[in-house]
Amino acid sequence: MSNFFDKSDLVRKDAENIVSDTLKNCDDGELYLEDSKSESIILDDNKIKSSNYSSDLGFGFRAVSDEVVAYSYSNEISKDSLKSSAENLQSTLKSITGTYNNEIPKSNKKFYSDVNPIEQKTLNSKLEVLNKVNDYLRKKDGAVKQVTANFLGEHKSIEIIRSGGEAITDIRPLIRFNVSVMLEKNGRKETGVYGIGGRQSYDDYLQNDNWKSVCEEAFRIASVNLESKPAPAGEMKVVLGPGWPAILIHEAIGHGLEGDFNRKKTSAFHNLMGQKVASEGVTIVDDGTIDNRRGSLTVDDEGTPTERTVLIENGILKNFMQDRLNARLMNTRSTGSGRRENYRHVVLPRMRNTMMLSGKQTQDEMIKSVDKGIFAVSFGGGQVDITSGKFVFNCTEAYEIVNGKIGSPIKGATLIGDGPSILKEVSMVGNDMMLDPGIGTCGKAGQGVPVGVAQPSILIDKMTVGGTKL
Amino acid sequence: MIKDQDFLKAKAAHCLDVAKKFGASDASVTIGHSVSETVNFRNKNLDESNRSDGLAFSIDTYIGKKKSSISSSNLLDENLSILIEKCYETTKITPEDEFNSLPNKNLLVESLKDLNIYDKTHIENDKKIHYLKELENSVSENKKIINTESSFTEKKSNFILANSDGFCSGYKTSSFTTSCVAVAKDEKSMERDYEYSSKRYFDDIKDPQTLGKLASNHTIRKLSPKKIGSEKLSVVFDKRIAKGMLGAFASAISSSAIARGTSFLKDQINEQIFSDSINIIDKPDIIKGLGSKNFDSEGVKSEALILVNEGVLKNYLIDTYNGRKLKLQSNGRSGGTTNLYFENGKQTYDELLKTNSRCIYITETIGHGSNLVTGDYSVGATGFLVEGGEFKYPINEITIAGNFKDMFKNIFLANDLEFEYSTNSPTMMIEGMTVAGK
Numbered sequence: 001m002s003n004f005f006d007k008s009d010l011v012r013k014d015a016e017n018i019v020s021d022t023l024k025n026c027d028d029g030e031l032y033l034e035d036s037k038s039e040s041i042i043l044d045d046n047k048i049k050s051s052n053y054s055s056d057l058g059f060g061f062r063a064v065s066d067e068v069v070a071y072s073y074s075n076e077i078s079k080d081s082l083k084s085s086a087e088n089l090q091s092t093l094k095s096i097t098g099t100y101n102n103e104i105p106k107s108n109k110k111f112y113s114d115v116n117p118i119e120q121k122t123l124n125s126k127l128e129v130l131n132k133v134n135d136y137l138r139k140k141d142g143a144v145k146q147v148t149a150n151f152l153g154e155h156k157s158i159e160i161i162r163s164g165g166e167a168i169t170d171i172r173p174l175i176r177f178n179v180s181v182m183l184e185k186n187g188r189k190e191t192g193v194y195g196i197g198g199r200q201s202y203d204d205y206l207q208n209d210n211w212k213s214v215c216e217e218a219f220r221i222a223s224v225n226l227e228s229k230p231a232p233a234g235e236m237k238v239v240l241g242p243g244w245p246a247i248l249i250h251e252a253i254g255h256g257l258e259g260d261f262n263r264k265k266t267s268a269f270h271n272l273m274g275q276k277v278a279s280e281g282v283t284i285v286d287d288g289t290i291d292n293r294r295g296s297l298t299v300d301d302e303g304t305p306t307e308r309t310v311l312i313e314n315g316i317l318k319n320f321m322q323d324r325l326n327a328r329l330m331n332t333r334s335t336g337s338g339r340r341e342n343y344r345h346v347v348l349p350r351m352r353n354t355m356m357l358s359g360k361q362t363q364d365e366m367i368k369s370v371d372k373g374i375f376a377v378s379f380g381g382g383q384v385d386i387t388s389g390k391f392v393f394n395c396t397e398a399y400e401i402v403n404g405k406i407g408s409p410i411k412g413a414t415l416i417g418d419g420p421s422i423l424k425e426v427s428m429v430g431n432d433m434m435l436d437p438g439i440g441t442c443g444k445a446g447q448g449v450p451v452g453v454a455q456p457s458i459l460i461d462k463m464t465v466g467g468t469k470l
Numbered sequence: 471m472i473k474d475q476d477f478l479k480a481k482a483a484h485c486l487d488v489a490k491k492f493g494a495s496d497a498s499v500t501i502g503h504s505v506s507e508t509v510n511f512r513n514k515n516l517d518e519s520n521r522s523d524g525l526a527f528s529i530d531t532y533i534g535k536k537k538s539s540i541s542s543s544n545l546l547d548e549n550l551s552i553l554i555e556k557c558y559e560t561t562k563i564t565p566e567d568e569f570n571s572l573p574n575k576n577l578l579v580e581s582l583k584d585l586n587i588y589d590k591t592h593i594e595n596d597k598k599i600h601y602l603k604e605l606e607n608s609v610s611e612n613k614k615i616i617n618t619e620s621s622f623t624e625k626k627s628n629f630i631l632a633n634s635d636g637f638c639s640g641y642k643t644s645s646f647t648t649s650c651v652a653v654a655k656d657e658k659s660m661e662r663d664y665e666y667s668s669k670r671y672f673d674d675i676k677d678p679q680t681l682g683k684l685a686s687n688h689t690i691r692k693l694s695p696k697k698i699g700s701e702k703l704s705v706v707f708d709k710r711i712a713k714g715m716l717g718a719f720a721s722a723i724s725s726s727a728i729a730r731g732t733s734f735l736k737d738q739i740n741e742q743i744f745s746d747s748i749n750i751i752d753k754p755d756i757i758k759g760l761g762s763k764n765f766d767s768e769g770v771k772s773e774a775l776i777l778v779n780e781g782v783l784k785n786y787l788i789d790t791y792n793g794r795k796l797k798l799q800s801n802g803r804s805g806g807t808t809n810l811y812f813e814n815g816k817q818t819y820d821e822l823l824k825t826n827s828r829c830i831y832i833t834e835t836i837g838h839g840s841n842l843v844t845g846d847y848s849v850g851a852t853g854f855l856v857e858g859g860e861f862k863y864p865i866n867e868i869t870i871a872g873n874f875k876d877m878f879k880n881i882f883l884a885n886d887l888e889f890e891y892s893t894n895s896p897t898m899m900i901e902g903m904t905v906a907g908k
Contacts, residue, residue, distance in 0.1 A: 048567070050537075050539065051539070052539050052541065053538075053541075053553075054542060055540075056542065056544075057544045058524075067512075068516050068517060068518065068519075069517070069519075070519050070520075071519070071520045071521070072522075073521075073522050073524075074522075074523050075523075075524055075525055085521075092519040092595070123563055127565070182731070182732055182843065188844075189843050191732070231848075233869070233871065233906035234700040234906050234907070234908070235700075235907075235908055264617060265616070266653050268660065381837070383836045384836075385836060386662070387660050387662035388659070388660065388661055388852070388866060390836070390852070390867050391850075392850035393837065394838060394839050412839075412848065413871065414837045414869050416850040416869050464867060464868065464869060464906050464908075465869075466839070466850070466869025466871050467848070467871060467904070468872060468873075469904075470701065470702065470904060
């Protein structure tokens with residue numbers, strides 16, 4: 001555990017006093033301290049391209065009065081620096097008369113250990129794995145023209161000090177291991193990318209030469225794409241595979257159910273609480289409590305323990321995801337969804353692990369029911385316009401479906417749909433729910449946070465596929 | 471207050487000394503400081519004020535051809551020593567790479583031009599608030615606007631880049647950015663759009679009334695959109711989207727993509743990749759330019775480059791490492807382009823819109839649908855149906871798709887180039903794209 005006051009002229013008692021003084025007439029706020037170490041080791045083009053280590057330390061001080069947020073951060077933890085931040089906050093919130101809400105729920109449950117993944121595996125053994133990946137793929141097939149593999153590791157300690165001196169701490173490990181491979185055959189080039197990760201040490205993910213299966217999956221995706229034909233254009237039926245394709249849920253529904261957009265009434269969902277927004281049989285939860293998952297958190301960045309929040313139950317909209325500020329203004333409670341990228345940023349309500357739960361049908365039944373459509377297995381990124389509700393995501397592995405059978409692979413295409421109506425187009429929900437491999441990062445207001453997704457196979461009756469073949 | 475050059479130089483010199491003492495054969499260090507202040511308004515009221523004050527340090531240490539790097543925000547001397555030692559120890563066990571080295575000394579910048587990219591004016595929060603009040607009043611005039619969010623950010627930065635070959639240089643920059651996002655509503659739909667202004671000098675940003683009016687107009691005209699059918703059409707890209715085409719082009723000609731063989735523009739130097747009316751320039755010394763700089767992130771002098779001349783690709787964007795790999799000299803583009811732009815076309819905006827009896831005009835794209843390995847392009851889009859040069863109605867929930875290789879050859883440009891961003895394009899039309907809708 002980092003002791004933020006060890007090497008500073010700022011003693012804990014002084015910090016507590018400054019926090020309590022500054023926030024005395026505020027509705028909420030806290031001092032957030034963060035010490036993070038991260039590394040990135042990249043093999044590319046047959047060489048170790050870079051090995052970077054980064055160490056970041058700082059605080060963010062927030063004062064909240066009614067709807068107004070004043071925020072100041074610095075990467076110098078000292079008495080002067082905290083005092084000047086306090087003055088900055090007070091100058092914004094001059095004549096306010098709020099009552100500080102001391103209430104914050106408690107929980108002793110932890111969803112990951114405090115292992116430091118960076119220190120736990122030597123640099124040499126990381127370099128060895130990356131070189132093995134490169135050799136393995138290049139020996140596997142002459143068509144392999146480029147291999148990139150990398151390790152990303154992070155170890156973050158945080159402490160939240162609230163008015164009155166209550167302190168909440170958390171230690172968060174996070175890793176990712178990625179392989180990207182480019183194949184060239186008959187003048188065509190295609191890439192395949194695959195990765196794994198979560199909140200454990202590297203070796204937990206690399207047991208039994210598991211790096212080989214990551215290589216195989218990246219290679220398989222690239223090989224499929226070498227045979228791909230131009231994708232069709234227009235509205236048609238779409239079968240989504242289980243697991244990572246749930247970024248559809250994240251983009252189409254998830255963002256629109258974040259508390260801030262609904263309090264501000266800029267979300268297409270803001271007036272749909274309690275109403276039917278999805279087909280029967282569709283249940284979606286946002287869960288921060290799954291052990292060691294990339295999107296899991298023991299406490300959020302305001303100190304609230306995370307939970308499993310039911311967003312949509314059997315088609316009916318049940319809850320939004322809330323941080324403390326939006327919960328207070330909407331007369332509800334925080335769902336432990338207040339997150340920030342780091343101490344430089346204010347807290348926003350964000351997703352954790354967003355999951356559509358299993359139904360009863362099989363993927364086979366879905367494919368058989370489609371005369372003309374596409375079967376999408378893997379995706380790149382996605383994006384949504386919260387207000388109009390339109391969202392997109394990009395296929396990285398997809399096939400055409402002709403007369404109930406899976407046909408040729410098709411080139412990467414964007415799919416576009418309408419968030420509030422897409423879940424009403426879901427006509428089958430599979431019995432094969434799967435978690436994603438642990439690689440997602442969600443961007444909002446310039447802040448990236450690690451998230452997870454999960455879903456079973458689903459059949460969507462109507463979606464626009466953005467290919468080139470009319 | 472922003473840290474001065476002497477403070478940053480002293481820190482940089484200290485870091486280089488420490489690295490040398492541990493045994494590094496070469497080292498390069500960047501120290502930066504930036505202070506930024508933002509005020510946000512929502513629905514005519516103060517919503518958030520945010521002050522950030524951040525130091526940043528990064529160092530590359532070399533032992534011969536071995537290299538490693540470290541970055542941190544903690545600049546206490548004691549911490550710097552610990553980190554530089556760690557960096558040196560990592561370098562020892564990192565494999566050699568024959569292309570690693572500091573840049574060629576002959577290419578380093580010698581004297582700095584004054585590019586007028588630092589405005590020392592400080593705008594007090596009260597004045598920011600006054601600007602935002604006027605902006606929000608202006609955008610809210612039309613009753614269809616139901617939600618507004620506006621923001622004013624002032625940022626001042628200073629940096630020093632120093633290396634063990636004796637290079638040591640840096641300078642201050644500033645930016646003032648105001649923006650307004652509006653949400654409009656009618657019986658059928660709710661739509662969002664925006665306008666913003668970003669300049670080096672405070673006096674150059676758009677006045678609040680104009681900015682508010684533009685944001686309001688952009689948003690209201692999107693209300694009650696329709697979805698159109700799927701067909702081949704000419705697509706006109708608004709200037710704020712057209713610059714994205716240049717961004718994709720720049721990524722595809724970066725020396726790293728070329729050296730790795732992962733660009734659809736590999737081996738295309740001196741080949742016709744655009745129609746012969748197209749010229750693309752990257753010019754680092756535009757006075758007050760948002761992308762203006764004296765040297766790149768390695769200290770190499772940046773000079774104007776003609777990237778595409780009459781449709782023919784003339785230059786890649788080259789840094790030291792990838793340049794060595796490709797047996798080419800760095801052209802001062804480590805870290806990317808500076809002020810990148812298409813030269814004006816010959817037609818007016820109106821003429822461009824009338825080229826075809828029917829086309830679509832795109833104001834926003836969503837998604838990350840550019841594949842720079844294959845050149846395949848497919849994104850979600852919002853805009854307007856245009857007939858006989860007239861805007862008929864707003865459209866959304868469509869995609870536009872093609873391949874950059876064909877798209878580049880079918881680009882036609884209007885003559886309305888302005889230097890609003892660091893990458894700029896006139897209004898652009900691309901013929902024969904696939905539009906997917908109903």
